[in-house]
Amino acid sequence: MSPTNISRRGLVASAAALGVGAAASPLLFAAQAQAQAKTVTLLNVSYDPTRELYKEINAAFANYWKGKTGEILDIKQSHGGSGKQARSVIDGLQADVVTLALAGDIDEIAARAKLLPPNWQSRLPNNSTPYTSTIVFLVRKGNPWKIKDWPDLVKPGVGVITPNPKTSGGARWSYLAAYDYGRKHGGDAAAKDYITRLYKNVPVLGAGARDATTTFAQRGLGDVLLSWENEAYLTIDEFGPKFDIVYPSSSILAEPPVALLDKNVDRHKTRTQATGYLNFLYSPLAQDIIGKHHFRPREAAAAAKYAASFKPLALVTIDQAFGGWKKASAVHFADGGLFDQIYKPA
Amino acid sequence: MTDQALLPSSPVPGGAAVVRRPRRSRFVEPSILPGFGLSLGFTLVYLGVIVILPLTALALRPWELGLSGVVHALTAPRVAAALRLSFGLSALAALLNAPLGLLLAWTLSRYQFPGRRILDALVDLPFALPTAVAGIALTAIYAPNGPLGSLLAKVGIKAAYSPLGIFIALVFIGLPFVVRSLQPVLQDLDREVEEAAQTLGANSLQRAVMVVLPALAPSLISGVSLAFARAVGEYGSVVFIAGNLPMKTEIAPLLIVIKLEQYDYAGAAAVGLAMVAISFGSLIAINGLQLFLARRGKA
Secondary structure, X not given: OHHHHHHHHHHHHHHHHHOOOOOOHHHXXXXXXXXXXXXXXXXXXXXXXXXXXXXXXXXXXXXXXXXXXXXXXXXXXXXXXXXXXXXXXXXXXXXXXXXXXXXXXXXXXXXXXXXXXXXXXXXXXXXXXXXXEOEEEEEEOOOOOOOOOHHHHHOOOOOEEOOOOOOOHHHHHHHHHHHHHHHHOOHHXXXXXXXXXHHHOOOOXXXXXXXXXXXXXXXXXXXXXXXXXXXXHHHHHHHOOOEEEEOOOEEEOEOOOEEEOHHHHHHHOOHHHXXXXXXXXXXXXXXXXXHHOXXXXXXXXXXXHOHHHOOOOEEEOHHHHXXXXXXXXXXXXXXXXXXXXXXXXX | XXXXXXXXXXXXXXXXXXXXXXXXXXXXXXXXXXOHHHHHHHHHHHHHXXXXXXXXXXXXXXXXXXXXXXXXHHHOHHHHHHHHHHHHHHHHHHHHHHHHHHHHHHHHHHOOOOOXXXXXXXXXXXXXXXXXXXXXXXXXXXXXXXXXXXXHHHOOOOOOOOHHXXXXXXXXXXXXXXXXXXXXXXXXOOHHHHHHHHHOXXXXXXXXXXXXXXXXXXXXXXXXXXXXXXXXXXXHHHHHXXXXXXXXXXXXXXXHHHXXXXXXXXXXXXXXHHHHHHHHHHHHXXXXXXXXXXXXXXX
């Protein structure tokens, strides 16, 4: 600590000597140096639709942490398509924790950058997912196309907006929910046929969930948006009651996991704070914020409080229906996989 | 032409004198400049670090797939379609910018009218705008619910989220390259030559096609090739307006990004290398054309 203080003082002195600052500025510098000495910075690298959620959680946690330890936390957040975010972390983005859309992306970080052990998912309760979500339909007010369930999406003329599953975590969940519906009604062949017809109705493939929401809500393109449940509510909050949410008969239980990046927190000396942050996500306070932002809380009290906005529907998990992310990725989203086969030259 | 340029300016028949900037004297022997070795050395090192080093890294990366892997990656229908789309639309956009850019440059440098300077500054906007901002603005205008997009939709034309949308974005970003390459040449063009042609009985079309255009051709070609090269690599403004559907509206730079996000670094580098090779080939061809025109001009 002391060398930095000295150099800071040196800086202040030279600034004063140069006559750069006004009389108050050396005081300001000193105050800043004091504050910085106690501020710890955490970086949470997350996916697209959690901006608003983590903004509130970060404020709540910083407040809680200050009361508990007296330490001032500056929690930074970064958002984007889940795959892109994972790649940034692999390429060296100094995240302390990652909170991504799918476990597969964190597996990639573990496998390629070795920033955390392969068994990371068993280190926190509920498979390291403090909340769940699902995929629902957002349609235009009054539901002019009478879209009630998955088969309505492949009617000729219906425009379906969903991002590219290659780059968007939410879009992978949407794709799998649709595939699962198709398979329940006629097996794998029917599912392939259904998926192909579904993506024929997709006029634009955005990069991430936000991208797709903007295309649907702001550019007025398409008749139905395959959306994260929370993003659907958020769109209505944001753009007014121009849309209706439709719950299909079945969907997928999306489990967006969180994880500590061991190598990064050890380098930053932030393991205590980062661990506290992830555990905080399971606390009643954070679970309430989670429910408020239309993610499905794990904790019973919060789940009960917000039960009205979470319509019950048949939900399958990726492990039950697709044998886990690894298998699902290889079959559906890898190069030449089922998704690529949809886009064949005419 | 050079001889004539050295003559003192003479009054134009109309009466107004042509004001000409004094020409800088040329160095007959550039080698008398000191420090040739140093500057050449610096040039080589600088180019090496800034250009050749990253390109070498790019060129080395794909081969971890093996030769057949690279060929396989590049001949996949989706990759071929993306390359076709990127290079085809870039060429079309650059070609459209040739006449339009010429017209703009002509208007801006040959006529005096109120607001000329403002228009002149506007030409640079596509340079200055962050490409994402340009893309979002263009999409907002050409989307089916946008001011221009809704009009086009009425006559059955889909602008945004179609190849046409990509074309519009590429025309937008390419325009300043053509205008800015032409303007200085147009300003320096000797009016006496045109006047001489007129006194020799050339009509205005003949003057434009046989006198002015040959003088402009080299810079027009270089402007068009710059616009083309920029358009091929353009990502930011295009992804917003393109629709990004594989085989239809997916540009090659987007395909590279998608491959990167699937952790397919080698595959992404293969597409990148193919783009560099095709661009380089086209630029050499264009340079050849320029050289040919310059030789013909001398003869």
